[in-house]
Amino acid sequence: MDNKISRIGVFTSGGDAPGMNAAIRAVVRACAYYKKECFGIMRGYEGMIEGDIVKLGARSVGNILQRGGTILKTARSEEFRTEEGRAKAFKNLKDEGINALIAIGGDGTFTGLHKLYEQFQLPSVCIPGTIDNDLAGTDYTIGYDTATNIAVEAIDRIRDTALSHNRLFFIEVMGRNSGYIAINSGIAGGAAAIVIPEEDLTFEQLYAVLGEGGKTSKSSNLIVVAEGSKIGDAHTLAKQVASRSNYFDIKVTVLGHLQRGGSPTYFDRVLASRMGVAAVEGLLAGKTDVMVGVNDKKMVYNAFNDIMNRHHVIDSESLRIAKILSI
Numbered sequence: 001m002d003n004k005i006s007r008i009g010v011f012t013s014g015g016d017a018p019g020m021n022a023a024i025r026a027v028v029r030a031c032a033y034y035k036k037e038c039f040g041i042m043r044g045y046e047g048m049i050e051g052d053i054v055k056l057g058a059r060s061v062g063n064i065l066q067r068g069g070t071i072l073k074t075a076r077s078e079e080f081r082t083e084e085g086r087a088k089a090f091k092n093l094k095d096e097g098i099n100a101l102i103a104i105g106g107d108g109t110f111t112g113l114h115k116l117y118e119q120f121q122l123p124s125v126c127i128p129g130t131i132d133n134d135l136a137g138t139d140y141t142i143g144y145d146t147a148t149n150i151a152v153e154a155i156d157r158i159r160d161t162a163l164s165h166n167r168l169f170f171i172e173v174m175g176r177n178s179g180y181i182a183i184n185s186g187i188a189g190g191a192a193a194i195v196i197p198e199e200d201l202t203f204e205q206l207y208a209v210l211g212e213g214g215k216t217s218k219s220s221n222l223i224v225v226a227e228g229s230k231i232g233d234a235h236t237l238a239k240q241v242a243s244r245s246n247y248f249d250i251k252v253t254v255l256g257h258l259q260r261g262g263s264p265t266y267f268d269r270v271l272a273s274r275m276g277v278a279a280v281e282g283l284l285a286g287k288t289d290v291m292v293g294v295n296d297k298k299m300v301y302n303a304f305n306d307i308m309n310r311h312h313v314i315d316s317e318s319l320r321i322a323k324i325l326s327i
């Protein structure tokens with residue numbers, strides 16, 4: 001293990017995700033285990049630029065494992081996109097003696113970390129924390145499992161009321177440009193159709209699925225729409241269906257930030273714990289400019305350039321079974 005690394009800075013950045021606290025805890029405790037000092041950088045790159053840095057010890061992260069959000073807070077920083085902004089941030093890290101970084105966040109976070117590495121060669125590892133599950137190089141990102149479970153619970157609740165009124169519901173879920181939350185909450189929630197950006201589905205095909213005029217025997221129809229849908233969001237699709245037919249009684253529910261809050265599932269807590277330890281161990285073993293990932297249950301490290309230009313593909317099996325089961 002590399003003893004040149006003595007002080008590790010950890011921060012969360014971009015959209016918060018349930019399980020980020022579990023990851024912070026794992027990083028801090030792994031640092032304590034390996035006798036390295038650990039510092040929390042508040043509000044992501046914003047706090048790095050402002051020098052908002054606090055010392056963290058094993059006891060500072062007690063009782064956060066089960067909490068949603070992030071105790072280190074998070075932000076999206078425009079200034080960090082500039083060389084000058086990164087230089088300010090680097091100076092603050094140097095002043096604190098921080099000689100390695102662990103970032104917890106999504107693609108924007110990893111991009112920022114990579115730019116800092118290019119400019120100053122500061123050893124750094126990213127932990128994927130985003131509900132979107134949109135990063136190649138890992139089967140799962142922290143927060144995705146919790147967010148998908150929340151979406152499934154919401155879909156189940158909507159089904160009760162949809163069924164009582166024989167209604168058609170469009171339910172919009174988050175995911176930015178990724179359809180992961182949509183496809184899996186749609187399968188688990190028994191959606192009649194799932195609209196995701198990864199699949200070329202036309203409005204006509206979607207309309208045909210509804211079976212206007214009682215052509216299907218369904219007494220309710222739930223359509224799950226990923227927010228990144230290429231054929232329109234839930235409101236747009238609902239309006240289009242309404243303008244074509246008065247057969248359906250249509251409602252729209254946009255789940256929004258509900259999906260980002262609350263206590264992480266066991267899966268996200270364990271994933272975050274494994275990734276936090278792997279990030280510290282990776283740094284100490286000399287890994288840098290990489291993201292920790294889990295592939296087929298094994299921890300892996302992926303170089304920035306190997307994964308950032310790739311989409312995290314949704315397997316064709318999921319798409320196939322979604323179609324078979326919505327009949």
Ligand code: F6P
Pocket residue numbers: 015106130131132174175176227260
């Ligand atoms: O990346 C996580 C995410 O929740 C996306 O699913 C969503 O598009 C976006 O963040 C929302 O961002 P904000 O919280 O800034 O509105």
